[in-house]
Amino acid sequence: MSYSFAFLDEQSKRCVRRALLKAVALPGYQVPFVSRELPISYGWGTGGIQTTCALLGKSDVLKVIDQGADDSVNALNIKRFFAKTAGIRTTTLTAEASIIQTRHRIPEERLRADQILVFQVPYPEPLRRVEPRETETRRMHAEADYGRMYVALYEDIVRHGEITLPWQYPALVNGRYLLSPSPIPRFDNPKLHQADCLFLFGAGREKRVYAVPPHTDVHSLGFEDHPFRVESFAGRRCSRCGSTDTYLDEVIVDADGRRQHQCSDTAFCLRRRQDPAVPRGWGHDHPAGVAVEARR
Amino acid sequence: MRPVLSLRDLDVTYPNGVVGCAGVNLDVMPGEVLGLVGESGSGKSTVLNAIALTAPVTRGSARFESPKRGPLALFELNGQDRRWLRQREIGMVHQNPRMVLNLDLSAGANIAEALLVADWRHYGRIRERAQELLLRVEMDLARMDDLPRRFSGGMQQRVQLAKALANSPALLLLDEPTGGLDVSIQARLLDLIRELSRELGTAMLLVSHDLEVIRLLARRTLVMQRGRVVEAGLTDQILEDPQDPYTQLLVHSRLT
Numbered sequence: 446m447s448y449s450f451a452f453l454d455e456q457s458k459r460c461v462r463r464a465l466l467k468a469v470a471l472p473g474y475q476v477p478f479v480s481r482e483l484p485i486s487y488g489w490g491t492g493g494i495q496t497t498c499a500l501l502g503k504s505d506v507l508k509v510i511d512q513g514a515d516d517s518v519n520a521l522n523i524k525r526f527f528a529k530t531a532g533i534r535t536t537t538l539t540a541e542a543s544i545i546q547t548r549h550r551i552p553e554e555r556l557r558a559d560q561i562l563v564f565q566v567p568y569p570e571p572l573r574r575v576e577p578r579e580t581e582t583r584r585m586h587a588e589a590d591y592g593r594m595y596v597a598l599y600e601d602i603v604r605h606g607e608i609t610l611p612w613q614y615p616a617l618v619n620g621r622y623l624l625s626p627s628p629i630p631r632f633d634n635p636k637l638h639q640a641d642c643l644f645l646f647g648a649g650r651e652k653r654v655y656a657v658p659p660h661t662d663v664h665s666l667g668f669e670d671h672p673f674r675v676e677s678f679a680g681r682r683c684s685r686c687g688s689t690d691t692y693l694d695e696v697i698v699d700a701d702g703r704r705q706h707q708c709s710d711t712a713f714c715l716r717r718r719q720d721p722a723v724p725r726g727w728g729h730d731h732p733a734g735v736a737v738e739a740r741r
Numbered sequence: 742m743r744p745v746l747s748l749r750d751l752d753v754t755y756p757n758g759v760v761g762c763a764g765v766n767l768d769v770m771p772g773e774v775l776g777l778v779g780e781s782g783s784g785k786s787t788v789l790n791a792i793a794l795t796a797p798v799t800r801g802s803a804r805f806e807s808p809k810r811g812p813l814a815l816f817e818l819n820g821q822d823r824r825w826l827r828q829r830e831i832g833m834v835h836q837n838p839r840m841v842l843n844l845d846l847s848a849g850a851n852i853a854e855a856l857l858v859a860d861w862r863h864y865g866r867i868r869e870r871a872q873e874l875l876l877r878v879e880m881d882l883a884r885m886d887d888l889p890r891r892f893s894g895g896m897q898q899r900v901q902l903a904k905a906l907a908n909s910p911a912l913l914l915l916d917e918p919t920g921g922l923d924v925s926i927q928a929r930l931l932d933l934i935r936e937l938s939r940e941l942g943t944a945m946l947l948v949s950h951d952l953e954v955i956r957l958l959a960r961r962t963l964v965m966q967r968g969r970v971v972e973a974g975l976t977d978q979i980l981e982d983p984q985d986p987y988t989q990l991l992v993h994s995r996l997t
Contacts, residue, residue, distance in 0.1 A: 592858030
């Protein structure tokens with residue numbers, strides 16, 4: 446049995462590309478797209494896969510990350526899928542990849558202008574948390590009526606004294622559209638701001654794509670007196686490579702329940718073990734220290 | 742002195758052909774409480790909803806004196822401006838607080854929401870303002886971070902009132918604000934509304950079927966029947982010496 450290059454037929458790929466172009470032209474705006482059938486079910490990265498289908502050329506090198514790791518089942522299967530249907534080369538090295546498909550993380554190594562990061566997005570609508578009606582969320586986006594999004598943050602501060610929202614932390618793109626950065630930890634939000642690479646987001650079930658083009662402002666929401674902050678791993682280090690500036694997972698290592706921390710980005714951890722001086726390359730500074738307002 | 746709101750020749754016909762109100766004229770002056778009384782179905786809520794920009798206006802005009810934007814022709818505004826007005830300058834209190842309050846958010850967060858949609862972005866100041874408002878409506882601050890789901894009807898109504906007042910609206914619309922409450926709670930809430938009107942100087946348009954409520958709060962009153970205003974004047978005059986046959990019936994059928 447033979448496949449079209451990268452599985453999808455050419456017409457469908459063109460449909461996806463058209464939607465992606467529109468998404469790049471309107472940073473953060475959710476563009477509806479066709480969302481074709483794939484040999485896997487919704488919830489397993491169909492939005493990201495279709496985006497990757499539309500992007501792949503014969504010379505591309507693909508890396509796939511799931512939970513920060515290159516060797517998890519989902520990541521391996523998606524890589525195998527594209528190796529089989531497009532015959533392209535795959536890699537685990539961030540620097541070597543031209544397209545990186547991801548679910549939970551943005552690599553610790555800064556991406557270059559010639560690289561594209563494709564997100565598999567389960568929940569594209571950041572406002573769904575505060576508004577169940579689709580007609581209403583569309584109006585809210587159209588009018589940049591984002592005040593209610595802050596109510597969730599307000600309640601968080603009342604309860605915990607600070608904003609604790611761990612993932613899908615909403616951010617304002619280019620001063621206009623509110624975006625859900627997919628289930629990445631808020632640790633990764635600052636990486637979206639003024640990056641060199643292109644970020645594309647695909648939601649298969651919800652049939653939407655959106656984008657953050659290179660060198661675009663992305664400000665995570667916060668209050669004037671409680672600005673956005675990333676998680677702190679102060680006092681902890683990766684038990685494998687010794688890093689103190691990366692996103693750490695806590696893992697149970699033996700039957701006695703002993704815990705250790707290790708880098709969630711396995712590829713980067715490996716590089717650090719070979720050369721402890723490798724820089725992350727993303728600045729930690731986030732200009733969203735103050736509250737930002739959407740333009741109306 | 743120019744009226745805060747001036748309504749002329751208002752007709753509302755609902756899409757199913759039912760006439761909500763016809764030929765209604767009214768002026769709400771700064772700082773006054775204007776009463777709108779009538780039996781169920783007389784069109785008083787229709788008039789209120791038309792001013793709140795949620796009823797389908799067929800004909801008529803409304804001039805609103807916006808503190809921020811100057812005189813506005815209400816019915817000619819687009820959706821975004823309507824929302825802006827509703828969120829900041831025209832407050833509304835419903836009979837049922839559940840229409841407005843999110844019962845899964847704390848009382849404080851419900852008030853904070855009103856401030857947040859009006860672009861407040863300083864947590865400390867939002868907290869402070871919410872506390873100030875809750876004190877204003879005589880709520881116990883210890884309940885600020887509790888869910889209104891666990892509040893009594895009277896307390897929920899106080900939270901709704903605090904939320905409606907959050908952005909110091911120029912005009913407050915009250916639709917049977919004490920409707921679902923027992924008599925003693927009702928009396929205390931009416932006292933509170935009267936005090937607020939006196940201290941804040943907020944103009945209010947009060948809809949009620951209850952002549953006692955109208956008598957306590959409103960200096961001037963309009964009586965409505967079948968979508969039309971049948972009598973208008975000073976409340977005391979209307980209650981003591983009703984001219985229109987329907988008003989006479991209404992006044993005399995009062996339980997005393």
